Amino acid sequence: MEKYKIHIKYMVSLRCIIVVKEELNKLGIKFLNVSLGEVEILGKITKQQKDDLSINLKKIGLELLDDKKSILIEKVKNEIITMIHHSESLPIINFSDFLTEKLEYDYTYLSNIFTEVQGITIQQFIIYNKIEKVKELLVYDELNLTEISYLVGYSSVAHLSNQFKKVTGLTPSFFKHIKQQRQKYLKNI
Structure with missing residues (x-):
């Protein structure tokens, strides 16, 4: 068949x-x-x-x-999403090598097409997804920031905090504080 x-x-x-x-x-x-x-x-x-x-x-x-370009872009996005959100830990190799290996295309080619179609770089897409994962882990409140930093593949808490603030406008601890305040408010309703 x-x-x-x-x-x-x-x-x-x-x-x-x-x-x-x-x-x-x-x-x-x-x-x-x-x-x-x-x-x-x-x-x-x-x-x-x-x-x-x-x-x-x-x-x-x-x-x-x-169309082939859109299919390739979705494959790139899905590999990144799977890697960041649905795997136990991030791969040891860097993202460009990972994507090249998984999709069997030169990273420069993938990067150029991705940026052309999406209007952002693959690296920006990776950062946005890593920050979403960090938000999720902060909401679960099971890990401290050092553990989250390691789990999501940041070299340090400072690096994670800087990227988090760049993307969200908030520090991770303030984000967590807002979540806790919201939960208190919802309990009182």
């Missing part, structure tokens, strides 16, 4: 994978695997099924991708 891949934009979480699987099942589309941004289809998919899938995905904020 023939296999091929379709690519989906804006898949960023495990919940997205579950929702896409549900949509595929509703439409009777057989698949082998669903991962962030990609579905491996088993057999033929009719034009009507593809159109219906496209419509259903748009309703939930996802989008089928057709």
